[in-house]
Amino acid sequence: MKKESNTTSRRAFVKTTGAVAAGSFFIVPRHVLGKGYIAPSDKLNLAAIGAGGKGRSDILNAYQDGANNVVALCDVDTARAKASIEQFPKAKFYKDFRVMLEEMKDGIDAVTISMPDHVHGIAAMAAMQLGMHVYVQKPLTHNIYEARKLTEAAREYKVVSQMGNQGASNPAQQWMIEQFDKGTVGKVHTVYVWTNRPVWPQGIPVPTDKVKMPESLSKSDWDLFIGPADYVDYHPLYHPFKWRGWWNFGTGALGDMGCHIIDPAFRVLKLGYPTEVECSVGQVFTKDWVPEHIPEGCPPSSNVELKFPASKHNKSEVKMIWTDGGIRPFHPDLIPASHYLGEESGANGVLMIGKKGIMMCGVYGNDPKVYFKNGEVRKMPENYKTTNPNEKMREFGHQVSWTQACKAGFDSPEHKALTSSFDYAGPLTETVLMGNLAIRSYAEGKLNDRGRMDYTGRKKMLWDGQTMKITNHDAANKYVAREYREGWKLI
Numbered sequence: 001m002k003k004e005s006n007t008t009s010r011r012a013f014v015k016t017t018g019a020v021a022a023g024s025f026f027i028v029p030r031h032v033l034g035k036g037y038i039a040p041s042d043k044l045n046l047a048a049i050g051a052g053g054k055g056r057s058d059i060l061n062a063y064q065d066g067a068n069n070v071v072a073l074c075d076v077d078t079a080r081a082k083a084s085i086e087q088f089p090k091a092k093f094y095k096d097f098r099v100m101l102e103e104m105k106d107g108i109d110a111v112t113i114s115m116p117d118h119v120h121g122i123a124a125m126a127a128m129q130l131g132m133h134v135y136v137q138k139p140l141t142h143n144i145y146e147a148r149k150l151t152e153a154a155r156e157y158k159v160v161s162q163m164g165n166q167g168a169s170n171p172a173q174q175w176m177i178e179q180f181d182k183g184t185v186g187k188v189h190t191v192y193v194w195t196n197r198p199v200w201p202q203g204i205p206v207p208t209d210k211v212k213m214p215e216s217l218s219k220s221d222w223d224l225f226i227g228p229a230d231y232v233d234y235h236p237l238y239h240p241f242k243w244r245g246w247w248n249f250g251t252g253a254l255g256d257m258g259c260h261i262i263d264p265a266f267r268v269l270k271l272g273y274p275t276e277v278e279c280s281v282g283q284v285f286t287k288d289w290v291p292e293h294i295p296e297g298c299p300p301s302s303n304v305e306l307k308f309p310a311s312k313h314n315k316s317e318v319k320m321i322w323t324d325g326g327i328r329p330f331h332p333d334l335i336p337a338s339h340y341l342g343e344e345s346g347a348n349g350v351l352m353i354g355k356k357g358i359m360m361c362g363v364y365g366n367d368p369k370v371y372f373k374n375g376e377v378r379k380m381p382e383n384y385k386t387t388n389p390n391e392k393m394r395e396f397g398h399q400v401s402w403t404q405a406c407k408a409g410f411d412s413p414e415h416k417a418l419t420s421s422f423d424y425a426g427p428l429t430e431t432v433l434m435g436n437l438a439i440r441s442y443a444e445g446k447l448n449d450r451g452r453m454d455y456t457g458r459k460k461m462l463w464d465g466q467t468m469k470i471t472n473h474d475a476a477n478k479y480v481a482r483e484y485r486e487g488w489k490l491i
């Protein structure tokens with residue numbers, strides 16, 4: 001197992017050979033250079049775990065039209081990975097990321113990890129332990145414990161990390177930080193965050209019908225898809241894309257969008273671990289009076305309140321109110337009724353309510369504005385000068401900034417300038433997943449003699465972020481981490 005940073009030595013090699021000649025491109029095999037050296041072409045050797053869906057745009061953006069090499073692709077489903085395989089015919093194709101990482105440990109510098117949420121943690125940890133830099137889709141992990149462990153591991157193994165909440169690199173977020181730091185909205189006491197997700201089936205019964213697997217998947221491919229989760233038979237209600245609505249694989253609407261939409265408030269207000277969480281969730285009725293009880297599935301809608309203590313940066317306690325399933329906050333008086341909330345469609349948004357005004361934006365921090373008590377509305381100027389040199393690239397250059405930081409090395413200025421390295425993304429993900437802990441606990445209960453549920457987990461819960469424990473309802477602590485299927489582990 002490799003623990004030390006390899007980037008310093010790679011960079012030293014590149015510098016001493018002076019081999020970064022403009023336009024030159026040749027790959028020196030890694031066995032010539034020895035482990036830990038980057039090729040003189042100064043291109044990263046990239047691999048993708050998850051090459052279809054979002055994985056395709058992640059690896060394409062990191063590849064940056066040839067600025068880097070794509071040396072390996074991994075996907076359990078050849079049909080989903082087809083376009084990436086065709087685009088990178090020289091890349092070695094794998095179905096099992098553990099085999100890929102082991103076989104190519106001397107040939108991969110950095111990995112994009114863009115498959116269902118339940119495998120992010122294990123794949124990222126395995127890559128980091130081999131000294132590979134990692135770009136991991138949001139939410140960073142499936143549970144709070146994994147997020148904490150990845151955050152620590154990125155530092156321990158000295159790798160450059162970035163979570164895939166690309167809005168973090170939107171110059172709009174920098175503008176909002178400046179506005180808040182100037183005191184324009186004053187202390188913020190309440191934050192509303194909302195989304196129209198789920199836009200995939202949620203709150204539906206667990207599928208029980210047997211469905212034939214598509215040609216592109218074998219039994220063992222499906223077993224790899226399941227990975228550390230509990231085994232269930234293949235069903236199109238799981239793969240592709242719809243895995244989001246099942247706790248076994250996904251993290252629901254909150255997990256899907258929280259790292260995008262909670263991000264601006266978490267960043268601008270410099271929030272830390274929440275101290276309290278409470279929720280209520282939408283019910284589904286297929287018969288009179290008795291709601292469906294589907295603890296395996298994420299609910300069709302939820303309303304979550306998180307509380308954060310006052311800090312030096314924002315000298316007020318903050319109540320954050322999250323709603324999904326299309327439930328939106330009401331129009332604050334300060335915002336004219338003719339103005340939209342959040343983004344133009346109203347589908348997603350953020351409202352930070354301060355003593356002096358309201359800061360608002362849509363998803364990814366888009367379209368930020370400040371509303372003042374005197375009726376003034378301040379927008380981000382079109383010629384706003386950002387420190388993000390890649391702002392005009394796809395997804396605000398979020399993947400490209402990461403590849404540049406990988407080349408510059410751990411703790412380099414480029415690394416420190418990343419907007420969602422795990423030091424930031426870990427606590428953000430933990431906060432998002434706190435909401436899910438409450439949502440899952442909300443479904444807990446026992447059937448009584450009248451055939452109705454007595455719910456036991458519908459509580460306001462108190463959280464000790466340092467020790468990762470709910471202090472007033474121990475039963476909920478089982479959602480902090482999960483047990484993995486035999487044969488799978490985090491370390």
Ligand SMILES: NC(=O)c1ccc[n+]([C@@H]2O[C@H](COP(=O)([O-])OP(=O)(O)OC[C@H]3O[C@@H](n4cnc5c(N)ncnc54)[C@H](O)[C@@H]3O)[C@@H](O)[C@H]2O)c1
Nearest residue numbers: 050052053054074075076077080114115137138164240241
């Ligand atoms: N940042 C964004 O804007 C954004 C957008 C969409 C999705 N995402 C995130 O990207 C991740 C993937 O979501 P998606 O929508 O692309 O899902 P998807 O189901 O459409 O695609 C997932 C891909 O991963 C492959 N896969 C599944 N299990 C695998 C495994 N064990 N090993 C290798 N490959 C595996 C699938 O075959 C598929 O090609 C999720 O974490 C999601 O939250 C982020």
